[in-house]
Amino acid sequence: MGSRNRPPHLTHPPAHGLVPAVGFSALAQAAPLLTNLVLTPYLIHHLGLDRFGVWSLLLVLLATLTVLDGGIGASLARFHARHAALGDREGAGRLVVASLAAFAGLGVLVTALCLVLTPAVVAALDVPVRLRGEAEQLLLFLGPLLTAALASNSAVALLQANARFRALAGVSAGSCLTYAVAVVVLVDHGPDLPLLAVLAAGRYLLVTAGGLAVGARHLRIRRPLLPPRAERRDFGGYAVRMQLSGFTVFLNGEIDALVIAALLPVRYVGVYAAGYQAANALRSLPLYAFPPILTRMTHVHARHGLTGAVREFHVLEVRWLPAVLTYGVVTTAAVGLAVQVWLGSALALSGAVAAVLLAGYSVQVALTGIRTCFVRAIGKPGYETRYSWFATAVNLVLTVPLTLLFGVVGVVLATAVGLTAGSAYFVVLCRRLAGLRERRLPRHWPAATALAAAIAVLGNLMVLRLDVHGVLPLLLAGLPVLVGLAVAAALLLPGLTALAPLEEEETP
Structure with missing residues (x-):
């Protein structure tokens, strides 16, 4: 009997353990925010307000494109949770493969657009002349940074759907601590914005690798590698509606x-x-x-x-x-x-x-x-x-x-x-x-x-x-x-x- 025909099964009954799950979920999501709160005064002091403004603009663009991912990221938690409820490890594996492939494609597209549009974008903004070259370099990192950020969302959704909130908290906190230490050690006065982008991408990659390693027992990679057509259609319709919400x-x-x-x-x-x-x-x-x-x-x-x-x-x-x-x-x-x-x-x-x-x-x-x-x-x-x-x-x-x-x-x-x-x-x-x-x-x-x-x-x-x-x-x-x-x-x-x-x- 195929895994898709197994009766509903819950490794973690939903009626129990909600409070500790919320606590570990809070730790996982608070870690990046607390890291930014701690680093913001440091970055303003070491980079200056103008250079920090350029870095903030990159983060705004990254956040915007992360939301405008076709609704894929916002839909993963729900579909992974349904696979978890049904004990469908192969379905979860196909969902991971498909999402990572889609995110890589989005990153390539954004990189191509940045190569063409970056000079015009920087010229249209009120960026000081002395920072324009650095701002152009920074925007070229946007595509790879987007792929890394979205890929981390896929790993996070897998752990959330299987109620692995304790492990998720560990992965998130560990990656943020590594990032914060690297910023303090490596970022000094001067043109360090491309280095910041590399460090940020590294944090996302740590979350992706750690999350997929911890969540490996909840998925199985087998051919065909992509979800069946019916599930793709169901996911696509759901994702479109989530994207319309995300655009707002x-x-x-x-x-x-x-x-x-x-x-x-x-x-x-x-x-x-x-x-x-x-x-x-x-x-x-x-x-x-x-x-x-x-x-x-x-x-x-x-x-x-x-x-x-x-x-x-x-x-x-x-x-x-x-x-x-x-x-x-x-x-x-x-x-x-x-x-x-x-x-x-x-x-x-x-x-x-x-x-x-x-x-x-x-x-x-x-x-x-x-x-x-x-x-x-x-x-x-x-x-x-x-x-x-x-x-x-x-x-x-x-x-x-x-x-x-x-x-x-x-x-x-x-x-x-x-x-x-x-x-x-x-x-x-x-x-x-x-x-x-x-x-x-x-x-x-x-x-x-x-x-x-x-x-x-x-x-x-x-x-x-x-x-x-x-x-x-x-x-x-x-x-x-x-x-x-x-x-x-x-x-x-x-x-x-x-x-x-x-x-x-x-x-x-």
Whole structure:
């Protein structure tokens, strides 16, 4: 009997171990963000703000192209999870081979385009004359860097789908530590941007090699090397819808940096990048729960159908919404001050960018988080696409007037408003799709959240008055935020623990 005909089998039952899985998933995803937070002051100091702005622009282009990969990367987790639920190692092997081949092709295409377009791109941007040659060299690394980054996503998806979060954390943390040490040892004052690109590519290759080595027992490479036509068609349709959603990530996020690069000196890309990095890092903390939640919900849907997935949504959402909203309010209140502690008061504008973006991100993650996992798990990513494009349309309509009124902050304000409007629309769509509903927030939620935010802001003001900056002071600024969140948790947790999901309440 072929492996595709085996009965459903779960090496890791989805109903157990979600909390430790979220913890290790958080460590795996936090490692690159923490590495960037630590290295950013070092790079600004050693490279200078103009050269750091050029490096930030390359990272923006890399992030953009990573999102615009045809939806392949965003689809791998769901299809690997289905193979894992069915014990289909050969299917997983074909999926790995096909994804790596596709990513290599994308890298070749981008490299060819960069060879032709790099001089025109650099000339169109406000790059200082002394840095143009270095910027052109750097952009030629974009294709290989893209292939390495996407290949690492394939290895990561394989481990996530098989609930190998502990191993994933080890691979991610090890590669980031190696990268950080290499940057500190090798990068000095001067034209070191191509070297930075080589080191970044090396980090991605370490993740790929380590992830595939650890995940080797979950796949089997046999002919035919590519998935059958029916699966390719299914994957392709899913990936197209995921790509349409992913394109809105570009329009709602990465395009802000490109607009700034087109209208302002390149150093302002670095100013924006610092604020965006802070907001994105804080936004990502709740998102660390996504891989294990998506894996669990996909397994539940594979075994129990739509009814099981709906019930799983209500079990998770009843605690997700108040917890994430509290986290979002507290961190949004404190992030502007924290950025000044991190980089100095001269970059207060970066703090304003971070605060505005994080406000929109917080609403988006709170309202759409578990819903996103739900629609992906049941094979309906088109609903995510619809809300994403609605958010993008609102963003594009508001960008010009808000930019004229508020400058750089207006660019990100349009993004925040668009994300908020789109998230509300997604709630409506999911209610129509499967009757997904919300509870009211707990009665003590406003007072507990306001108290937590006040503690975080006052604590950050005290740290800012010390007039010391860098990573260690930033860690100190994080302490009052943690204290505030702990106070809110103590006030809210008893009520949240007592909550029953809607499905249980309606059971006779």
